[in-house]
Structures are given as C-alpha cells and as structure tokens.
Amino acid sequence: MIYVVGIGPGNAEHMTHRAKKIIKEVDVVVGYKVYIKLIESLLTTQIVESNGMRGEVERCKKAIEYSRNGKTVAVISSGDAGVYGMAGLVLELSDGQDHVEVVPGVTASSAGAAILGAPLMHDYCHISLSDLMTPIDKIMNRVKAAATSDFVICFYNPKSHGRPDYIKQAINMISEIQGDDILVGLAKDAGRDEEETHIYKIDEVNYDLIDMTTIVIVGNKGTRMIGNLMVTPRGYEL
Amino acid sequence: MIYVVGIGPGNAEHMTHRAKKIIKEVDVVVGYKVYIKLIESLLTTQIVESNGMRGEVERCKKAIEYSRNGKTVAVISSGDAGVYGMAGLVLELSDGQDHVEVVPGVTASSAGAAILGAPLMHDYCHISLSDLMTPIDKIMNRVKAAATSDFVICFYNPKSHGRPDYIKQAINMISEIQGDDILVGLAKDAGRDEEETHIYKIDEVNYDLIDMTTIVIVGNKGTRMIGNLMVTPRGYEL
Numbered sequence: 336m337i338y339v340v341g342i343g344p345g346n347a348e349h350m351t352h353r354a355k356k357i358i359k360e361v362d363v364v365v366g367y368k369v370y371i372k373l374i375e376s377l378l379t380t381q382i383v384e385s386n387g388m389r390g391e392v393e394r395c396k397k398a399i400e401y402s403r404n405g406k407t408v409a410v411i412s413s414g415d416a417g418v419y420g421m422a423g424l425v426l427e428l429s430d431g432q433d434h435v436e437v438v439p440g441v442t443a444s445s446a447g448a449a450i451l452g453a454p455l456m457h458d459y460c461h462i463s464l465s466d467l468m469t470p471i472d473k474i475m476n477r478v479k480a481a482a483t484s485d486f487v488i489c490f491y492n493p494k495s496h497g498r499p500d501y502i503k504q505a506i507n508m509i510s511e512i513q514g515d516d517i518l519v520g521l522a523k524d525a526g527r528d529e530e531e532t533h534i535y536k537i538d539e540v541n542y543d544l545i546d547m548t549t550i551v552i553v554g555n556k557g558t559r560m561i562g563n564l565m566v567t568p569r570g571y572e573l
Numbered sequence: 574m575i576y577v578v579g580i581g582p583g584n585a586e587h588m589t590h591r592a593k594k595i596i597k598e599v600d601v602v603v604g605y606k607v608y609i610k611l612i613e614s615l616l617t618t619q620i621v622e623s624n625g626m627r628g629e630v631e632r633c634k635k636a637i638e639y640s641r642n643g644k645t646v647a648v649i650s651s652g653d654a655g656v657y658g659m660a661g662l663v664l665e666l667s668d669g670q671d672h673v674e675v676v677p678g679v680t681a682s683s684a685g686a687a688i689l690g691a692p693l694m695h696d697y698c699h700i701s702l703s704d705l706m707t708p709i710d711k712i713m714n715r716v717k718a719a720a721t722s723d724f725v726i727c728f729y730n731p732k733s734h735g736r737p738d739y740i741k742q743a744i745n746m747i748s749e750i751q752g753d754d755i756l757v758g759l760a761k762d763a764g765r766d767e768e769e770t771h772i773y774k775i776d777e778v779n780y781d782l783i784d785m786t787t788i789v790i791v792g793n794k795g796t797r798m799i800g801n802l803m804v805t806p807r808g809y810e811l
Contacts, residue, residue: 343589348594350590351589352585417691418686419695423694424807426691428811429799437686439684440683445678448675453655453661454655455699457701460697460719460724461697467808473723474696477722477723480721481722481724484715485715561664561667561668562664562670563669568665569661569706571665
C-alpha cells in the first residue's frame with residue numbers, strides 16, 4: 336500500500352490530520368531530503384529513504400518496491416501531492432498494479448494567497464515556469480491566454496539558476512495585455528515561520544526577491560489593495 | 574480578531590491542525606449552517622452564528638461586529654477560505670480596520686483530484702460556472718482561452734437550478750477545440766464518506782450525475798487513464 340502524502344506548505348500546523356496520521360503509522364517514509372526534514376518530528380521507527388533534487392523517479396521506484404514487499408509506504412510531497420507533486424509519477428510507475436491513495440494537502444498557492452490577502456477569490460490558473468519537461472513556448476502561450484481572458488495567475492517554480500528571466504518575461508507580457516494597474520504579490524516561504532510577502536504594481540516588481548520558494552500571484556483587472564493586502568473581489572454588492 | 578478558516582472538503586481528517594485548533598479556541602463561530610454541521614464535534618462553549626445560502630454578507634458583518642466587541646471569531650469556509658470562499662468578503666467589509674488571519678485549507682479541486690487519480694500534475698485553472706456575480710460571456714471566454722492553450726480545467730459550481738446547462742455548453746466547447754480524446758472526471762462529495770468518481774471520454778459525460786457538490790475536471794491533451802484513474806503526466810522520461 337502506497338500513500339502519496341501532501342504535507343502542506345511546511346509548518347506542521349498546516350498539515351492535515353490524515354497526512355500526519357499516515358506518516359506516523361506507515362512502515363516506510365520516502366521523500367526528497369529537504370521535505371523529510373520538515374516532518375522529522377513524526378519519525379520514530381519508520382524506515383526513511385531520502386535523496387536529492389531530481390531523484391523523483393528513483394524515489395517512486397523504491398516506494399513501489401517496498402510496497403510490493405508488503406510494507407506500507409508514505410511518499411512525501413510538499414504542498415498538495417496532486418499539484419506538480421509526486422502523485423502522478425507514483426501512478427505512472429505503478430501502472431495500475433499497486434494500491435495507491437493520494438492524500439491531499441494545502442497547495443502553495445493557497446498558502447501564499449492566505450498571507451497576501453485574498454487574491455484567489457475569482458477564476459485563476461496555475462502555471463509552472465519550469466521548462467525541464469514543458470517547452471517554454473507552450474508555457475508562455477498559456478500565460479498569454481490567461482492574461483487575455485483576465486485570469487488571476489499563480490506562478491509555481493518562478494525562477495532557478497538555469498532560467499532566471501522567465502518570470503520577468505511572463506510578467507512583462509501580462510503587463511502589455513492587462514495594463515499597468517495590475518498587482519503582483521510575492522509570497523516567500525508561505526506557511527513557514529520565516530514567511531514574508533511583497534506586493535507591487537506590475538511595473539515595479541523587485542525580481543531579485545523571487546526564488547524557487549516564492550509563489551508569484553498576478554492579480555486580474557479587479558484585484559485591488561485593501562489596507563496592506565491584495566484582494567480580488569468576488570463581486571458581492573456591498 | 575477574525576480568523577477566516579478553510580475547513581477542507583468536509584471530512585474532519587482532511588482539516589489542518591491549525592483550522593481545528595482555532596475553531597476550538599475562539600469565542601464565536603460564524604458560518605453557513607451546512608458547514609457548521611460539518612464541524613459540530615468541535616463546538617463546546619463557542620457562540621454559534623449560522624444562516625442559510627446567500628447570507629454571506631450578513632454573516633461577515635456579524636463576525637466583524639463580534640470582533641470589534643473584543644471577541645475572537647472564526648468565519649468558517651468550506652475547502653480553502655481563499656478560493657471562492659469567505660476570505661475576500663471579510664477583508665472587503667473589514668476594509669483594513671480589523672486584524673484578520675486567513676487560515677488555508679484543502680480546496681475542492683485538490684480533494685477531487687486525489688480521488689480521480691492525478692489530473693492536476695500540469696498547468697490548470699479554476700473556473701466557477703456561477704454567473705450570479707460574473708457575466709456568462711466572460712466565463713465562457715475563459716473556458717475557450719483555457720482549452721485553446723491546453724490547460725487542465727477544474728469547474729467549481731458546475732450546476733444549479735437556475736443554470737443547468739452551462740457545464741454541458743462549456744464541455745462541448747472544449748471538445749470542439751481539443752478533440753474527442755479528452756477525459757472528463759467527476760468527483761462528487763470528494764473528501765467525505767459518500768465520495769464517488771466517474772471518468773468519461775468527453776463526448777460521453779453523464780450530465781445527470783453533476784450537481785453543486787461535484788467538481789468537474791477536464792483533462793488536457795496529455796491526460797490518460799492508468800488503471801481506473803485519470804493522470805496528467807508531468808513529463809518525466811520513464
């Protein structure tokens with residue numbers, strides 16, 4: 336039996352009861368070493384299999400092997416296991432041959448939105464700017480379509496060493512389509528003790544503050560500041 | 574102090590530790606009566622203020638009033654409070670004058686995706702088909718843009734008595750753009766004891782099974798069946 340467990344944004348209090356219970360009760364916990372660290376306090380007698388970035392396929396294969404040898408296994412995923420997480424890979428590699436349960440969690444956009452205010456009260460999309468497995472043209476085409484139809488846009492994986500400028504290119508494209516009154520929120524380490532937020536007019540974003548742990552939320556035409564928070568009104572008459 | 578609390582999809586085990594702790598500790602709990610029922614087991618001495626559908630503005634005003642009278646208040650929202658939930662309305666009505674914390678939860682698309690397989694492993698969007706506060710033309714324009722750029726699409730509020738046919742119109746439009754190999758998953762009451770799923774080829778959807786508690790997830794061109802589950806591969810070479 337394999338559980339693919341979304342542990343939420345990082346802080347234990349944003350983990351669901353089911354996620355915690357399963358991690359505590361399984362025989363084996365498998366995960367990226369940085370995420371294993373986040374759930375360390377739940378580990379007692381479980382076997383732990385961890386490795387580094389880009390070791391996803393190896394981790395999932397190991398999890399399946401343990402499961403086929405009769406162990407219960409939790410594959411750890413940050414945020415929600417089903418959102419750019421490990422759920423798909425486990426199901427692909429298992430190919431319908433194993434009993435798999437996906438345990439949902441709080442995804443990064445929800446955690447980020449919560450500390451920025453309420454930017455996701457209207458239709459929005461998730462776009463990952465990682466081009467490791469998706470051509471950048473296809474990604475930018477999605478950015479364009481989303482901006483043109485006035486979606487709020489959440490960027491996952493906004494920046495890494497190999498692609499430092501995509502987020503700036505994407506936001507410039509949105510600015511050209513939507514105008515310069517659009518708001519951009521950065522949520523760094525949302526849901527962890529060191530969380531911080533920054534909100535800018537779209538032409539004033541400080542791109543140096545964006546890294547891999549940042550969720551970038553670009554508002555739609557209705558998004559506005561209320562106090563020091565970013566809110567996309569749902570449309571109630573008040 | 575006002576907490577806007579996402580209680581997750583319904584079952585207590587999918588609630589976060591922070592959500593549960595806050596509901597237990599506040600002086601006043603405010604919510605739609607159906608959601609109050611879902612958290613009944615956490616209620617002891619709290620004052621409870623509940624009302625019916627479309628009573629959102631009244632509920633939020635009451636919450637703010639209690640808070641200004643020195644009480645701690647939890648405004649309950651299903652799923653994630655920041656996704657088509659109560660967070661925006663509380664912040665709008667409070668207008669920067671109150672201390673508000675948004676407590677994120679597991680949103681309905683994450684809960685639905687978890688029981689359908691892993692359809693949200695690639696870029697996706699959320700579209701609400703409720704036209705109470707958004708013109709239907711604007712909504713359908715978003716559907717078209719999302720399909721044209723090959724997003725996975727999650728429909729919230731897919732159907733109600735006043736608008737029974739929007740979901741069919743939207744899915745027909747996607748079928749015309751994306752072709753008839755696209756998969757459509759229905760997740761009903763995801764994250765509750767009575768949850769059920771149905772997965773169809775796009776031209777074979779049984780629309781009678783869709784109601785207000787259903788999340789409808791339309792795959793992208795890469796989404797495929799693995800065993801009896803719906804998976805959108807992230808793109809790993811296996």
